[in-house]
Amino acid sequence: MALTVTYAGQPPLDLFSFRQTQTAITAYWFAQDGFKLAYETPVGGAPWSIPFEFPIYQGIVALVARMTGGNLDFIGRLTSFGFLLLCLWPGRAITRRLQLPTPVFWIFAALLFSSPMYLYWGRAFMIETAALWFTVMSVMYFLDIIYDRPTAARSILFVLFSCLALLQKVTTGLPILFFMSLTYAVLQFREAGSLGKVATMRRMTVFAGYFVLPVMVAAAWVFYTDYVKLQNAMGAMLTSSQVSKWNWGTLDQRLSLELLQKVLLQQMLPDVGSYLAAGLLLSPFIFRSNAKAKRIVLASVVCGLAPIYIFTNLHWMHSYYQTALGIFLIFGVATALGAVVLQRFGLTACLALTFAVVSWNLYGFSVRYLPFLQQEFTASTREVALGRSLHREIPPEGQFIAFGNDWSSSFSYMAGRKSFTVPPWFKPMDQVIAAPDKFLDPGRFSGVVWCPNDYANQDEIFKLSRERNWKISGISGCLLATPERKPPAFPAEAASCLGSIDGVTTVRVGSNTVLSVLGWAADPQRRSAEGRVFVRMEDGTNTPIVVEAMRVARPDVTVAMGLPEENDLGFSRLIQPIPPDGRYTITVLQDVGPNLPACTIRTTVELIAKGQR
Numbered sequence: 001m002a003l004t005v006t007y008a009g010q011p012p013l014d015l016f017s018f019r020q021t022q023t024a025i026t027a028y029w030f031a032q033d034g035f036k037l038a039y040e041t042p043v044g045g046a047p048w049s050i051p052f053e054f055p056i057y058q059g060i061v062a063l064v065a066r067m068t069g070g071n072l073d074f075i076g077r078l079t080s081f082g083f084l085l086l087c088l089w090p091g092r093a094i095t096r097r098l099q100l101p102t103p104v105f106w107i108f109a110a111l112l113f114s115s116p117m118y119l120y121w122g123r124a125f126m127i128e129t130a131a132l133w134f135t136v137m138s139v140m141y142f143l144d145i146i147y148d149r150p151t152a153a154r155s156i157l158f159v160l161f162s163c164l165a166l167l168q169k170v171t172t173g174l175p176i177l178f179f180m181s182l183t184y185a186v187l188q189f190r191e192a193g194s195l196g197k198v199a200t201m202r203r204m205t206v207f208a209g210y211f212v213l214p215v216m217v218a219a220a221w222v223f224y225t226d227y228v229k230l231q232n233a234m235g236a237m238l239t240s241s242q243v244s245k246w247n248w249g250t251l252d253q254r255l256s257l258e259l260l261q262k263v264l265l266q267q268m269l270p271d272v273g274s275y276l277a278a279g280l281l282l283s284p285f286i287f288r289s290n291a292k293a294k295r296i297v298l299a300s301v302v303c304g305l306a307p308i309y310i311f312t313n314l315h316w317m318h319s320y321y322q323t324a325l326g327i328f329l330i331f332g333v334a335t336a337l338g339a340v341v342l343q344r345f346g347l348t349a350c351l352a353l354t355f356a357v358v359s360w361n362l363y364g365f366s367v368r369y370l371p372f373l374q375q376e377f378t379a380s381t382r383e384v385a386l387g388r389s390l391h392r393e394i395p396p397e398g399q400f401i402a403f404g405n406d407w408s409s410s411f412s413y414m415a416g417r418k419s420f421t422v423p424p425w426f427k428p429m430d431q432v433i434a435a436p437d438k439f440l441d442p443g444r445f446s447g448v449v450w451c452p453n454d455y456a457n458q459d460e461i462f463k464l465s466r467e468r469n470w471k472i473s474g475i476s477g478c479l480l481a482t483p484e485r486k487p488p489a490f491p492a493e494a495a496s497c498l499g500s501i502d503g504v505t506t507v508r509v510g511s512n513t514v515l516s517v518l519g520w521a522a523d524p525q526r527r528s529a530e531g532r533v534f535v536r537m538e539d540g541t542n543t544p545i546v547v548e549a550m551r552v553a554r555p556d557v558t559v560a561m562g563l564p565e566e567n568d569l570g571f572s573r574l575i576q577p578i579p580p581d582g583r584y585t586i587t588v589l590q591d592v593g594p595n596l597p598a599c600t601i602r603t604t605v606e607l608i609a610k611g612q613r
Contacts, residue, residue, distance in 0.1 A: 047231050080129050337353060400446060
């Protein structure tokens with residue numbers, strides 16, 4: 001809990017930032033515009049809805065953020081951890097329902113909250129723990145039904161939580177629902193005594209209500225999301241039929257030893273106690289144990305491993321998917337410790353082995369996950385730097401195109417602006433480059449981001465900036481082009497800014513040769529980066545060249561001046577075409593508005609042979 005609260009304000013740029021920011025941006029726009037069934041994930045262009053899971057978790061986060069005015073990252077991470085804490089409730093109830101020794105629950109809690117995967121992913125800005133809680137709640141009510149009696153309340157709650165689990169994340173809930181349906185069918189057959197007696201209208205209706213209805217609800221949602229996605233050019237490539245192979249994987253993957261090595265041995269096992277946990281899972285079958293302990297451990301192993309062979313590629317590609325499975329293996333280990341080791345070898349052996357597993361878990365967390373938990377994202381981070389520049393340069397209603405970030409939501413989320421972040425697999429790429437406006441809302445096109453990639457030529461951003469008279473700057477290894485704003489009248493007399501013109505040099509960017517002007521400027525009285533920055537070049541003979549520069553991060557200057565990290569004191573501008581050779585006086589003006597005095601920085605440079613200083 002202390003780790004979660006301490007690092008809850010971390011932006012969702014750590015491991016699997018693609019998925020975290022995709023979840024976060026939906027919650028962000030819920031908080032801005034309210035709940036929509038066809039909710040927006042505005043990185044695929046207009047229209048902005050490309051829904052996947054039903055947004056229960058995102059809606060809760062947005063609601064809390066709107067009611068409290070709190071930081072969305074903080075609320076998102078705490079909500080995720082809250083769902084993990086809630087898993088203790090059904091965990092305790094399941095332990096009692098199975099009539100396991102009381103220590104089983106406390107061992108389960110210790111192993112769960114020392115597990116590296118849950119210490120880390122349990123506080124991620126993702127839907128995983130919400131889907132997990134809904135799933136475990138459905139298991140709790142299922143056990144109530146088969147061990148006691150199927151009252152109306154239990155039946156309704158079982159179906160409700162099964163539906164919620166599938167709607168929140170079908171890959172989490174579906175394998176467990178399938179296993180429960182098989183268990184129920186076997187129990188019904190044993191009770192009836194023959195297939196004919198099982199296949200009665202009443203039994204079949206109950207079975208359909210329990211297990212078919214949740215699947216139908218989930219299927220209806222998938223059908224609806226596919227319909228919505230088809231309205232979007234990129235969304236049409238992300239329908240359920242289009243991503244089916246990606247989700248399910250291939251037979252070769254399922255039969256490969258690499259699957260066991262990669263997913264089980266390298267990803268899952270270290271997060272649930274490693275080889276010691278594996279040995280404990282085998283203990284009921286090695287030592288003389290009661291049949292119930294064997295069945296529970298076996299069921300836990302099946303629930304913890306079988307889904308890997310259902311949604312194989314997802315587990316292959318995404319290690320966080322194992323958060324849907326690990327809890328079952330952990331319950332199996334806790335059962336082995338509390339119902340086998342404790343009963344056969346005594347309290348000392350049970351405590352010693354529990355301590356050993358917990359210690360291994362905490363060591364594994366410190367090595368594998370803690371560095372990412374402690375990672376700081378500052379102005380030196382590409383997503384932070386670009387996000388701040390986009391937020392500053394583009395008005396709230398403005399939208400932008402981005403290349404070189406796959407279709408990650410990280411730029412859009414950090415900027416708080418809608419975008420079409422074009423992935424390399426988007427087929428009509430040439431249409432985006434030729435007419436970017438068509439993929440955004442009419443009249444909202446306000447910027448282009450280009451980061452290094454092998455599918456969109458950086459020359460296009462220079463061409464666009466020339467055609468539209470947009471300014472262009474370099475930020476964290478990327479290029480950003482936004483509309484040029486009209487310069488103010490430069491005052492004849494102005495105070496000197498704190499700052500420096502650090503470089504006026506020619507650089508080659510793709511096939512373009514441009515003049516790069518870099519530096520930093522701050523108001524001498526307010527010691528701030530308020531206002532716009534303009535660069536004027538004059539040689540005394542020709543009309544002065546006046547262009548707008550972009551504010552960019554200069555962490556070194558910010559730290560030296562003792563200012564808050566969010567102050568972007570730097571400026572950057574790539575000028576094209578390069579001015580004629582000659583001796584130029586360069587003036588940088590920080591314009592802080594009509595009611596505050598401007599300040600300037602001046603230097604003299606000589607451009608020879610196309611800009612060599």
